Amino acid sequence: MWMEIGTVNDIPKLGARVVQSGQGDIAIFRTADDEIFALFDQCPHKGGALSQGIVHGKAVACPLHNWNIDLVTGEVKGPDNGCSRTVPVSVNGDVIRLQMPDVKATGTHG
Amino acid sequence: MKQKLIVIGNGMAGMRTVEEILKRDADRYDITVFGAEARENYNRIMLSPVLSGEKSFEDIIINSREWYVENDITLFAGDAVTAIDTRAKTVTSERGMTLGYDKLLLATGSDPFIIPVPGKDLEGVVTFRDLDDVNRMLAAAKLGGRAIVIGGGLLGLEAAVGLKANGMDVTVVHLMDTLMERQLDEAAGYLLVSELEGRGLKVLTGANTKAILGDTKVTGLELVDGTQLKADLVVMAVGIKPNVTLAREAGIEIGRGVMVNDQMQTSVADVYGVGECVEHRGLTYGLVAPLFEMGKVLAAHLTGDEGVGYEGSVTSTKLKVTGVDVFSAGDFSGGDGAEDIVFRDAARGVYKRIVVRDDKVEGAVLYGDAKDGAWYFQLMKDGADISELRDTIVFGQAYAGGGAQADPSAAVAALADDAEICGCNGVCKGDIVTAITENGLTTLDQVKAHTKASASCGGCSGLVEQVLALTLGDAYQMQTVKPMCGCTIHSHDDVRRLIVAKDMKSIPEVMQQLEWSTPDGCSSCRPALNYYLLCALPETYVDDNQSRFINERVHANIQKDGTFSVVPRMWGGMTSARELRAIADVVDKFEIPAVKVTGGQRLDLFGVQKKDLPAVWADLNAAGMVSGHAYGKSLRTVKTCAGNQWCRFGTQDAIEMGIALEQMTWGSWTPHKFKMAVSGCPRNCAEATIKDFGVVAVDSGYALHVGGNGGIDVRVTDYLTTVETEQEVLEYAGAYMQIYREEARYLERTAPWVERVGLDHIKANLVDDDEKRKALFTRFMVSQKALQEDPWAKRAEGVKDAHEFTPLKIVA
Numbered sequence: 059m060w061m062e063i064g065t066v067n068d069i070p071k072l073g074a075r076v077v078q079s080g081q082g083d084i085a086i087f088r089t090a091d092d093e094i095f096a097l098f099d100q101c102p103h104k105g106g107a108l109s110q111g112i113v114h115g116k117a118v119a120c121p122l123h124n125w126n127i128d129l130v131t132g133e134v135k136g137p138d139n140g141c142s143r144t145v146p147v148s149v150n151g152d153v154i155r156l157q158m159p160d161v162k163a164t165g166t167h168g
Numbered sequence: 169m170k171q172k173l174i175v176i177g178n179g180m181a182g183m184r185t186v187e188e189i190l191k192r193d194a195d196r197y198d199i200t201v202f203g204a205e206a207r208e209n210y211n212r213i214m215l216s217p218v219l220s221g222e223k224s225f226e227d228i229i230i231n232s233r234e235w236y237v238e239n240d241i242t243l244f245a246g247d248a249v250t251a252i253d254t255r256a257k258t259v260t261s262e263r264g265m266t267l268g269y270d271k272l273l274l275a276t277g278s279d280p281f282i283i284p285v286p287g288k289d290l291e292g293v294v295t296f297r298d299l300d301d302v303n304r305m306l307a308a309a310k311l312g313g314r315a316i317v318i319g320g321g322l323l324g325l326e327a328a329v330g331l332k333a334n335g336m337d338v339t340v341v342h343l344m345d346t347l348m349e350r351q352l353d354e355a356a357g358y359l360l361v362s363e364l365e366g367r368g369l370k371v372l373t374g375a376n377t378k379a380i381l382g383d384t385k386v387t388g389l390e391l392v393d394g395t396q397l398k399a400d401l402v403v404m405a406v407g408i409k410p411n412v413t414l415a416r417e418a419g420i421e422i423g424r425g426v427m428v429n430d431q432m433q434t435s436v437a438d439v440y441g442v443g444e445c446v447e448h449r450g451l452t453y454g455l456v457a458p459l460f461e462m463g464k465v466l467a468a469h470l471t472g473d474e475g476v477g478y479e480g481s482v483t484s485t486k487l488k489v490t491g492v493d494v495f496s497a498g499d500f501s502g503g504d505g506a507e508d509i510v511f512r513d514a515a516r517g518v519y520k521r522i523v524v525r526d527d528k529v530e531g532a533v534l535y536g537d538a539k540d541g542a543w544y545f546q547l548m549k550d551g552a553d554i555s556e557l558r559d560t561i562v563f564g565q566a567y568a569g570g571g572a573q574a575d576p577s578a579a580v581a582a583l584a585d586d587a588e589i590c591g592c593n594g595v596c597k598g599d600i601v602t603a604i605t606e607n608g609l610t611t612l613d614q615v616k617a618h619t620k621a622s623a624s625c626g627g628c629s630g631l632v633e634q635v636l637a638l639t640l641g642d643a644y645q646m647q648t649v650k651p652m653c654g655c656t657i658h659s660h661d662d663v664r665r666l667i668v669a670k671d672m673k674s675i676p677e678v679m680q681q682l683e684w685s686t687p688d689g690c691s692s693c694r695p696a697l698n699y700y701l702l703c704a705l706p707e708t709y710v711d712d713n714q715s716r717f718i719n720e721r722v723h724a725n726i727q728k729d730g731t732f733s734v735v736p737r738m739w740g741g742m743t744s745a746r747e748l749r750a751i752a753d754v755v756d757k758f759e760i761p762a763v764k765v766t767g768g769q770r771l772d773l774f775g776v777q778k779k780d781l782p783a784v785w786a787d788l789n790a791a792g793m794v795s796g797h798a799y800g801k802s803l804r805t806v807k808t809c810a811g812n813q814w815c816r817f818g819t820q821d822a823i824e825m826g827i828a829l830e831q832m833t834w835g836s837w838t839p840h841k842f843k844m845a846v847s848g849c850p851r852n853c854a855e856a857t858i859k860d861f862g863v864v865a866v867d868s869g870y871a872l873h874v875g876g877n878g879g880i881d882v883r884v885t886d887y888l889t890t891v892e893t894e895q896e897v898l899e900y901a902g903a904y905m906q907i908y909r910e911e912a913r914y915l916e917r918t919a920p921w922v923e924r925v926g927l928d929h930i931k932a933n934l935v936d937d938d939e940k941r942k943a944l945f946t947r948f949m950v951s952q953k954a955l956q957e958d959p960w961a962k963r964a965e966g967v968k969d970a971h972e973f974t975p976l977k978i979v980a
Contacts, residue, residue, distance in 0.1 A: 063977045072688060072714040075976035086976055090688045107730045110718040112691035119691030121718040121726050126691070158979065 074109040085109035095129035102140025170198040171270040178203025181443025181459040182275030188467030206246025219330030252418035278408035278444040287380030309334035313400035320347040324405035339370040351496035356535040430477030432466040495541030498531030540564035595621040653692040660913040696914035706951035719799035735798035740826030741769030750791030768805035785960035794958040806830040811848030820865030822848030835956040839912040860918040875922030883919040903944035
């Protein structure tokens with residue numbers, strides 16, 4: 059189910075906002091080029107809130123231990139391993155839509 | 169008696185010729201220079217970076233007025249020559265001066281070509297030739313609006329990118345179907361259009377201008393196909409034509425330019441020509457390298473060395489747009505017998521095409537990765553047989569030379585001594601190596617001064633550095649510095665120095681100017697850059713919130729479960745019933761699960777939900793409490809003992825001293841956290857000797873200690889000095905914080921910093937030199953003026969960063 063969640067300008071450039079859902083928080087990221095990505099708001103390492111991290115390029119640094127997560131794939135970059143679950147997102151004009159997951163999500167896998 | 173040499177034209181060609189003459193025989197001529205522009209001699213090809221804001225005019229001055237004086241050259245800047253009498257051998261200037269010459273040099277350069285369309289004289293139509301044009305464009309850009317650049321060649325594109333950098337909405341209108349069609353083929357032209365469009369420029373190719381619209385001031389442009397475009401500024405950059413007016417009127421033979429032979433002699437005896445104004449063997453030139461080659465030949469001739477003369481130049485071009493790597497040389501039109509070797513990497517946007525005929529390089533077009541341009545150019549100029557290299561030539565020199573491409577200096581190491589490093593000034597690798605070894609040069613600037621390599625467009629400075637590194641080996645330090653992070657080759661210290669030296673004002677500007685390898689840095693360099701900029705520009709820098717770690721962004725400490733902790737400030741460790749009551753109420757109201765006494769003598773409220781932070785702060789603010797900055801790379805707390813207010817051993821009032829220190833220093837951002845303590849007697853109950861700055865009261869006053877740390881590596885402070893008054897304590901504390909703020913690397917605590925720079929360095933600035941200490945203190949207080957604002961207050965009112973504390977949406 060696709061759901062309208064807000065507009066691009068609701069999120070600061072190189073920042074993130076949170077969509078609270080019954081299946082857990084989803085972090086919505088905006089890059090410098092205004093690309094929008096969505097991940098469950100949990101680092102595969104210790105569950106840190108990725109929405110609170112520093113966004114750079116197409117990655118976010120987890121605020122707890124500075125693991126870097128690829129916004130496109132949800133995969134952990136560099137020497138560490140793991141994956142945060144991605145959520146399909148679409149941008150039409152300025153409007154962001156999210157494909158809400160149907161099944162109960164665990165937040166992370168891999 | 170010296171012969172009189174008059175030079176008409178104070179530009180790059182004329183003055184390079186003069187420099188070459190002085191180098192050969194400084195006493196031979198009595199030299200007079202006329203320049204139409206009322207300013208010193210500058211590097212015209214660097215006007216593009218001046219327009220884009222990457223350089224200032226001062227940066228591109230080649231010879232200052234002092235230089236003319238020192239070399240005994242008479243300069244008439246702003247006085248154009250209006251007539252030449254070749255019989256009487258005199259010139260007459262605009263201001264009516266008539267001077268006689270023995271030798272006359274025409275270096276009048278070229279004029280921008282103005283397309284003869286209606287509206288070409290309207291206000292707001294400019295060309296791109298000199299500094300006045302740049303100033304006109306900058307003035308127009310200040311008003312914003314739309315700019316149209318007519319001409320998609322080298323100059324037009326540099327103007328377009330420069331205007332875009334100044335905030336204008338820019339459209340490039342180009343007559344041909346391919347941008348820079350004289351230098352690029354269609355494929356590279358396409359990549360260039362994509363790049364420019366990606367930067368927000370509009371590009372119209374195959375677009376023929378019919379008229380420029382407007383009554384008195386330009387309002388738009390009409391194309392032959394009827395399209396109308398709006399514009400507040402029109403830049404004509406369609407080409408140049410040699411400036412031959414003076415020569416023609418003097419009866420000197422003219423073709424497209426002033427006709428010269430291989431010795432740069434015109435048709436009239438004792439009159440010479442160099443640069444863009446001349447035509448030699450049927451060709452005119454608009455690039456800097458040929459002008460310099462002409463200047464060299466002419467200087468040799470004028471100082472009695474006949475030599476071989478000028479035989480024409482093979483030219484190559486590079487587009488001077490930061491971040492766009494384009495190189496082109498020779499003929500790449502193909503045709504019978506020409507073979508193309510092409511390499512493409514779409515993901516990286518790389519396109520290379522080498523045109524080979526009869527086993528020789530005939531031309532090269534490189535887009536996206538032009539570092540091997542010099543090598544292909546050399547192979548082409550040498551007419552080298554490349555049959556052996558054929559299979560690998562397209563991968564570049566390092567690979568062709570034996571697969572050592574991983575080593576960045578391998579390519580330079582493999583260059584022959586006569587390989588040209590600096591195309592602008594014709595400096596070969598061997599010249600640079602010789603200059604380094606004979607003169608004991610160790611820095612890029614020295615090499616620049618001695619050889620002129622990298623002194624014009626600067627594009628080869630990386631190569632010059634590699635030559636330095638190869639020649640000096642380990643003695644060249646540049647190669648050994650540790651970069652800030654993977655995004656840059658520069659060290660923390662270099663970045664700080666360059667921010668100040670180049671007066672950089674924002675993170676994107678730093679990344680652009682210092683050629684960051686990532687688009688927007690990383691979580692390591694961005695916070696550092698943000699700090700360096702706010703330290704350098706205390707009164708004007710706009711803090712970049714997205715470059716701050718979450719704790720500094722929301723002014724609370726993130727905990728492992730995603731909740732936050734809140735620490736209100738308790739000045740000097742003092743609190744009151746009112747404050748404690750307010751804290752207790754907040755704890756109850758927001759169901760805060762834990763309250764802990766910190767090591768810095770205050771209370772930490774743990775487990776606060778992020779959404780509750782503004783309301784928590786509002787309640788604490790209402791009771792008179794402000795942020796304790798327990799989350800920041802900043803002044804944390806000033807710990808105190810009871811002092812002589814209560815303690816029977818106390819010698820001074822530690823509490824009052826601590827409060828005064830905290831009130832002066834709170835709010836200050838520092839490279840890392842900064843803690844202080846004041847003990848009222850040498851028993852040192854406040855543990856001042858493991859703090860960043862510690863004060864221990866003694867009978868005679870206050871002993872000051874610096875560089876302590878109680879963390880992993882416990883370090884006892886170094887004793888700095890003893891002062892008598894409270895005012896002196898404050899001054900030393902402020903000065904010490906400021907020197908730490910200005911000199912330490914981001915995330916470097918005072919303990920390792922003091923060990924790195926040495927206590928003597930700190931004493932020299934604080935203890936031995938009253939003026940320096942006072943200046944540091946003044947700078948600290950200027951910075952504090954901007955920083956002492958409670959970050960909680962505005963967020964509690966909801967006027968700042970409201971988005972941080974509310975979810976984007978709540979869904980079931």
